Amino acid sequence: MKLIVVLAAALIIIAIDVPYLKRNKLKKEPWVFTILLLIGVGLSIAYTFNLPLPNPLRGINTILQPLSHYIYELLT
Amino acid sequence: MLENEKISVHQFRVLVTFFTIGTSILVYPSILARYAKQDAWLVVIISIGIGLAVIWMFSKITQFFPNMNLAQINEKVFGKWLGKFFTFFYVLVAFIASAELLYNSGTFFRLNLMPETPVEVLHIMTALLLVMAVRIGLETFSRAAELFWVIFILLFLMLLFVIPEIKFQNIQPVLENGVKPLLFPTLILVSVSTFNAIYLLMIFPASVSNPQGAQRAFYIGLIIGGMITFITTILAILVLGADLTARTRFPSYLLAQKINVGEFVKRIEVIVATMWFIAVYFKLILYFYACCLGLGQMLNLKSYRPVVLPMGMILTVFASMMFPNVVQQQKWDTEGMLMLSNIAGGFLPLLIVIVGYFRRRKA
Numbered sequence: 144m145k146l147i148v149v150l151a152a153a154l155i156i157i158a159i160d161v162p163y164l165k166r167n168k169l170k171k172e173p174w175v176f177t178i179l180l181l182i183g184v185g186l187s188i189a190y191t192f193n194l195p196l197p198n199p200l201r202g203i204n205t206i207l208q209p210l211s212h213y214i215y216e217l218l219t
Numbered sequence: 220m221l222e223n224e225k226i227s228v229h230q231f232r233v234l235v236t237f238f239t240i241g242t243s244i245l246v247y248p249s250i251l252a253r254y255a256k257q258d259a260w261l262v263v264i265i266s267i268g269i270g271l272a273v274i275w276m277f278s279k280i281t282q283f284f285p286n287m288n289l290a291q292i293n294e295k296v297f298g299k300w301l302g303k304f305f306t307f308f309y310v311l312v313a314f315i316a317s318a319e320l321l322y323n324s325g326t327f328f329r330l331n332l333m334p335e336t337p338v339e340v341l342h343i344m345t346a347l348l349l350v351m352a353v354r355i356g357l358e359t360f361s362r363a364a365e366l367f368w369v370i371f372i373l374l375f376l377m378l379l380f381v382i383p384e385i386k387f388q389n390i391q392p393v394l395e396n397g398v399k400p401l402l403f404p405t406l407i408l409v410s411v412s413t414f415n416a417i418y419l420l421m422i423f424p425a426s427v428s429n430p431q432g433a434q435r436a437f438y439i440g441l442i443i444g445g446m447i448t449f450i451t452t453i454l455a456i457l458v459l460g461a462d463l464t465a466r467t468r469f470p471s472y473l474l475a476q477k478i479n480v481g482e483f484v485k486r487i488e489v490i491v492a493t494m495w496f497i498a499v500y501f502k503l504i505l506y507f508y509a510c511c512l513g514l515g516q517m518l519n520l521k522s523y524r525p526v527v528l529p530m531g532m533i534l535t536v537f538a539s540m541m542f543p544n545v546v547q548q549q550k551w552d553t554e555g556m557l558m559l560s561n562i563a564g565g566f567l568p569l570l571i572v573i574v575g576y577f578r579r580r581k582a
């Protein structure tokens with residue numbers, strides 16, 4: 144059921160955007176659009192089936208931790 | 220990138236005000252009170268002062284590089300590849316920030332108004348409104364912002380009905396522990412309301428009809444937004460007390476529940492919810508617009524519009540999975556996001572100003 148919703152959303156997006164892309168005969172835009180849409184559909188399907196998705200925020204937090212701890216110690 | 224849309228100075232001022240208010244009226248009084256206790260209102264005043272200095276730095280950038288937006292400035296200052304890298308960084312931060320706002324609005328509605336609706340549905344509903352506005356374009360949503368500004372002010376005046384509940388013991392003693400506890404919350408508020416205003420440079424010199432007047436509008440918008448944040452914070456402290464403000468997740472919602480005029484006007488907290496949703500919606504639009512426009516410019520697309528809908532899909536999934544629990548969000552707010560906005564809104568603009576200054580001296 145959830146899968147159908149995701150695919151329907153993707154189809155609606157295609158129905159809205161593809162005529163615009165075709166009409167203007169653009170070169171680069173269809174590729175960007177397709178890649179982003181594939182990422183979006185992939186992530187949505189992974190999310191609906193509760194697959195483990197990597198959380199990039201964890202990584203960013205770990206990288207910035209020395210800096211943020213230093214500033215926290217400095218200001219409190 | 221051929222975006223020929225222009226907005227008026229007044230519309231720009233309204234956008235700046237909404238951007239400054241954003242989350243700071245519903246969520247931030249609690250975070251400020253957690254660190255500064257009963258002096259949270261002082262934090263707001265200090266951060267308006269610092270914010271004006273930050274805006275001065277941003278307006279210097281717009282004087283050095285007129286008729287360009289942030290992505291173009293990046294490429295001009297840092298060269299093609301490094302500039303694209305920095306634009307990518309800005310796009311990433313704008314994406315994370317808009318996902319967090321989406322998460323915040325979803326959580327707020329789920330906790331207070333619609334406890335039985337799955338949070339994903341709330342995210343999808345808000346995201347639909349969001350992609351619609353961003354796709355239609357800058358001019359249209361600026362006009363909508365102008366209209367909603369009037370409604371916002373009317374609703375905000377309703378909050379003042381809480382004044383009879385004020386207890387002045389709640390803010391005493393002022394500056395009990397000295398100035399030191401105020402520093403870290405000031406950094407948080409400055410980074411969330413002014414450092415992040417760097418994203419307004421996506422529209423400011425290039426798409427505003429009168430850049431001279433828009434510079435003044437930038438300051439005025441910040442001051443109005445700061446005043447509204449100040450009034451909400453001091454009311455929360457005066458009515459609820461520092462301890463309760465720090466413990467509640469949404470203090471101004473609780474504040475509105477306290478309103479009781481002659482046993483007749485009461486339970487009007489949904490008004491606060493509406494008001495907050497308007498402010499957050501426009502902040503969300505500005506972040507997501509900056510994200511899509513920056514992505515389009517980074518990839519040299521002719522228009523940013525084909526990017527909007529797929530990005531909206533990714534945004535919805537990301538907003539639903541980004542925080543497994545509230546503790547993670549608090550950690551992220553005071554560590555990761557704080558540093559990201561300091562780098563994006565404090566460090567990089569400073570670098571741009573320095574480079575711009577030397578370029579002008581050489582020329």
